[in-house]
């Protein structure tokens with residue numbers, strides 16, 4: 001028997017409730033690889049799946065947790081054997097499939113990535129889906145020409161999970177980093193991660209009719225969208241790129257005009273971590289092991305247990321979680 005955070009749905013009221021309970025291996029879904037989970041994390045999607053579901057969960061009871069790291073216990077696939085350390089992010093695990101909020105998980109071999117050398121399972125989950133996405137965003141900006149010395153790189157939603165890792169990565173790679181936050185009390189934290197400039201959220205939330213603004217940013221990792229992305233696009237330097245990763249501020253791009261694209265050659269790069277091909281995942285995890293300063297990663301970590309998840313899930317939906325939550329499921 002092992003512990004799992006299980007979300008149940010009351011069919012009459014339609015309400016969901018989450019709690020830790022014991023379950024047996026025979027309750028896990030069938031798949032090729034059984035993993036003893038060490039750590040998981042809390043992402044925005046986890047908040048939805050621990051709570052009302054957000055349209056992501058199809059069947060109850062459900063075990064959420066969109067990412068985890070641990071050790072292979074049993075494998076029907078030649079690529080993995082007992083004792084191998086592995087990481088999982090994406091592929092709709094924790095949404096359509098049972099996820100990492102349990103001491104055991106059973107998943108497809110295709111969904112796993114070997115733990116990169118130099119990282120522990122705890123560090124891998126301090127990075128998690130948020131950190132992997134931040135790395136994919138930075139790689140996309142680099143692939144489109146961003147180099148240190150080009151000017152300040154803006155990170156929106158900076159005190160959140162993706163934002164924190166993006167700030168630390170970019171600063172460590174030698175970029176000047178400007179961090180947008182709606183929480184002024186996180187300024188010291190963001191500076192400790194390497195931000196040299198703090199931009200108050202209110203400066204970028206007004207929707208304006210201007211076709212363009214002064215050119216300020218050499219690149220941007222945007223976790224917010226909404227009115228903020230509409231404004232940021234108009235402030236991008238000629239030929240620069242924005243990596244769009246999230247929608248913490250809304251699903252539309254408010255006030256966006258075509259002018260930044262056709263008058264300044266600005267690029268809007270979409271970043272998806274869920275269906276990201278295996279080769280690029282490996283490349284991103286190797287870059288994380290090489291380029292993310294582990295002391296700064298540790299400074300972002302807030303430890304948690306399975307029992308803390310209902311509270312943390314509600315907090316992340318309100319934008320109240322700082323940095324990265326690492327859930328020790330044992």
Ligand code: NDP
Pocket residue numbers: 042043044045129130133156157158159160161162163180181182183186201223224228244245246247248249250271272273274316317318319320321323
């Ligand atoms: P967090 O909640 O940790 O961070 C989001 C941050 O955005 C908050 O901390 C806050 O930063 C800011 N924010 C929240 N609400 C608003 C608002 N209304 N207006 C402006 N800023 C706001 O989430 P994550 O970092 O884990 O994820 C960020 C986004 O990225 C989410 O939308 C998530 O779904 C998406 N995502 C996408 C992935 C992909 O594959 N593309 C993968 C992972 C996440 P501050 O307090 O500093 O202002």
